[in-house]
Amino acid sequence: MHGHSRWAAALVAAAVIVAMAPPASARSRHRGHRANRANPATQPAQVPSSGMRSNDESSRKMSEVANTGKAGWPLALGVNDAEAILGKNVHSSTGEDMGRLVDVVVDIDGRPRAAIIDFGGFLGVGSRKIAVDWSVLKFAPNDPKGNVISVTLTRDQVKAAPEFKEGSPVVALGASASPPPAPAAPPQAQEK
Amino acid sequence: MTLSIAPQRPGGPAPDDGDDERAAAPDRSLPAVIPAGEPPPHPSRASLRGLDWFVFFVANVQTGFGPFISVYLTSSAWTQVDIGIVLSIGSLVALLGQMPGGAIVDAVPSERLVAAISVALIGASALMFAVWPIYIAVLGASVLHAAASCVLGPAMAAISLGLVGHGGMSERLGRNARFAAIGNGIAAAAMGACGYWLSNRAVFVVTAVLMMPALVALAFIRPGEIDPERAHGGQPEQPPQRPLSSLWQPGRLRPLLIFSASFMLFQLANSAMLPLMGSVLTMRSSRWASVLIAACIVVPQLLVAAISPWVGRRAQLVGRRPLLLLGFAALPIRGVLFAVIHDPNVLVIAQLLDGVSGAVFGVLVPLVVADVTRRTGHFNLALGITGTAIGVGASLSTTLAGYVSDHAGSETAFIVLAAVAAAGLACIWTLMPETRPDDERPAREESPPATAGA
Numbered sequence: 001m002h003g004h005s006r007w008a009a010a011l012v013a014a015a016v017i018v019a020m021a022p023p024a025s026a027r028s029r030h031r032g033h034r035a036n037r038a039n040p041a042t043q044p045a046q047v048p049s050s051g052m053r054s055n056d057e058s059s060r061k062m063s064e065v066a067n068t069g070k071a072g073w074p075l076a077l078g079v080n081d082a083e084a085i086l087g088k089n090v091h092s093s094t095g096e097d098m099g100r101l102v103d104v105v106v107d108i109d110g111r112p113r114a115a116i117i118d119f120g121g122f123l124g125v126g127s128r129k130i131a132v133d134w135s136v137l138k139f140a141p142n143d144p145k146g147n148v149i150s151v152t153l154t155r156d157q158v159k160a161a162p163e164f165k166e167g168s169p170v171v172a173l174g175a176s177a178s179p180p181p182a183p184a185a186p187p188q189a190q191e192k
Numbered sequence: 193m194t195l196s197i198a199p200q201r202p203g204g205p206a207p208d209d210g211d212d213e214r215a216a217a218p219d220r221s222l223p224a225v226i227p228a229g230e231p232p233p234h235p236s237r238a239s240l241r242g243l244d245w246f247v248f249f250v251a252n253v254q255t256g257f258g259p260f261i262s263v264y265l266t267s268s269a270w271t272q273v274d275i276g277i278v279l280s281i282g283s284l285v286a287l288l289g290q291m292p293g294g295a296i297v298d299a300v301p302s303e304r305l306v307a308a309i310s311v312a313l314i315g316a317s318a319l320m321f322a323v324w325p326i327y328i329a330v331l332g333a334s335v336l337h338a339a340a341s342c343v344l345g346p347a348m349a350a351i352s353l354g355l356v357g358h359g360g361m362s363e364r365l366g367r368n369a370r371f372a373a374i375g376n377g378i379a380a381a382a383m384g385a386c387g388y389w390l391s392n393r394a395v396f397v398v399t400a401v402l403m404m405p406a407l408v409a410l411a412f413i414r415p416g417e418i419d420p421e422r423a424h425g426g427q428p429e430q431p432p433q434r435p436l437s438s439l440w441q442p443g444r445l446r447p448l449l450i451f452s453a454s455f456m457l458f459q460l461a462n463s464a465m466l467p468l469m470g471s472v473l474t475m476r477s478s479r480w481a482s483v484l485i486a487a488c489i490v491v492p493q494l495l496v497a498a499i500s501p502w503v504g505r506r507a508q509l510v511g512r513r514p515l516l517l518l519g520f521a522a523l524p525i526r527g528v529l530f531a532v533i534h535d536p537n538v539l540v541i542a543q544l545l546d547g548v549s550g551a552v553f554g555v556l557v558p559l560v561v562a563d564v565t566r567r568t569g570h571f572n573l574a575l576g577i578t579g580t581a582i583g584v585g586a587s588l589s590t591t592l593a594g595y596v597s598d599h600a601g602s603e604t605a606f607i608v609l610a611a612v613a614a615a616g617l618a619c620i621w622t623l624m625p626e627t628r629p630d631d632e633r634p635a636r637e638e639s640p641p642a643t644a645g646a
């Protein structure tokens with residue numbers, strides 16, 4: 001019943017690097033990932049290639065630190081600037097529960113290209129892992145309401161997306177059609 | 193942790209249950225030659241109700257350890273790789289531990305004590321999950337849970353057999369299956385609510401706390417009424433020359449192996465069916481998918497609760513084979529229905545067939561194993577053999593279904609699972625003998641249509 005064991009780490013870098021890695025070192029050298037329908041210049045929102053967990057040290061209230069700092073010094077990020085995202089809930093812009101972020105797909109330059117979301121199900125039964133384009137994700141570190149990650153897609157758009165599989169091309173949802181979203185995932189959009 | 197096994201609770205629920213001394217003593221003094229016609233034991237009401245609720249609360253506790261673990265660990269910022277490793281190790285232990293677990297239960301003098309220890313260990317592992325979701329603790333907890341479950345399963349069957357004897361076993365197992373199903377159904381609903389409104393961690397806290405009423409219920413079962421010899425399937429007529437030789441006879445081993453192989457095929461088909469169907473529901477129906485999946489989990493349990501006592505009684509009246517055929521036949525039908533039905537709501541109705549198979553599975557597995565291990569002293573070891581086969585089927589099931597559905601789509605996967613289930617049905621139909629002993633056939637039934645029920 002536990003088929004997760006195939007989650008070998010081959011192509012995907014886990015998103016969270018705990019605490020304070022210098023950003024320059026957080027580059028992934030894995031090749032071969034292409035978020036197929038992504039526009040090449042995905043703008044990584046605030047956080048570049050790695051999520052930083054900084055809220056453990058509340059003493060470091062350094063909200064003005066540039067998170068793209070080039071220096072090889074430890075990077076400090078204020079609590080409202082960055083937050084670890086692995087395992088966090090993802091909401092749609094209308095507040096629907098979209099599941100949890102379980103992984104991040106990066107390209108050869110270490111830029112995040114897609115997020116893997118574990119979507120749907122009940123008590124772990126029947127959930128599907130779906131890739132969404134990184135550019136449709138919005139981040140609000142330490143949002144008071146807990147909506148750290150939101151996505152500009154609806155459940156109806158996400159539900160029929162092809163399941164993310166380790167080792168096969170990543171088909172990420174989103175990006176193509178932005179505001180009046182009809183990104184027409186694969187054919188099965190029948191019932192409901 | 194195991195203190196609450198104190199022999200009697202003051203103020204048990206049944207005010208007077210009389211004849212416990214009478215129940216425990218007599219059969220051992222009888223010459224064991226009299227086949228299974230020992231005077232039926234008369235366990236007290238307190239013991240029987242205690243067993244009811246013990247089964248109920250254990251089912252509660254075990255529900256927390258399902259696929260929900262991976263949801264919980266995901267929310268604790270675990271990577272999918274680590275979750276996969278931990279779960280795989282846990283299922284490997286659960287598989288390899290089946291036979292040793294059964295052998296332990298066969299060897300111990302007090303089934304109650306091992307049951308209490310394993311429930312306490314399972315509660316402890318739930319607590320470890322809740323308070324300490326770091327790698328080494330979770331790995332330890334999942335190994336602990338798997339190992340303890342390998343002992344707890346046979347221990348519950350042994351307590352049942354030790355209390356009621358072979359003659360009362362089919363009815364008792366029907367009751368056990370009812371209480372287990374109610375426990376599973378309620379726990380799945382409650383834990384869904386708990387995870388939704390409180391937190392995923394709270395689910396494991398609740399799981400750990402439920403260990404307490406399980407131990408209290410166990411304490412109501414009077415130790416004197418569980419005859420250890422009976423609980424192990426009764427002693428062989430003459431002491432065996434070699435260990436296990438009482439079980440290793442063609443007349444016993446062959447039906448046991450056929451039965452185990454059939455149930456391996458059953459689980460190979462069954463295990464992946466619900467998850468795969470859930471994934472199809474998630475894909476087809478966005479808003480109600482989670483509710484429909486919840487219904488698919490809970491509703492069959494209600495059906496199991498409703499019909500398993502009937503299954504137990506019918507097993508006694510018409511024999512085991514007709515019911516096995518019924519339970520095995522429901523599975524391929526369900527697979528085919530899942531393949532052809534596209535309306536999510538109708539899928540939930542088709543899922544009711546799972547309740548039919550589930551009731552047969554819950555009652556007949558321990559019952560048939562008890563049949564074929566009479567007077568061997570190895571009832572629980574044999575349960576472990578069957579459990580291993582079932583576990584192998586279950587763990588290969590997801591792989592098989594996942595592979596087929598990746599390459600050929602979920603409809604094909606359901607058809608393949610249905611074909612596997614049909615093979616299991618054929619195995620029961622053509623090879624499996626009736627195992628109900630002659631002396632349990634109801635007196636009024638004249639002709640012996642042992643296998644005619646097909």
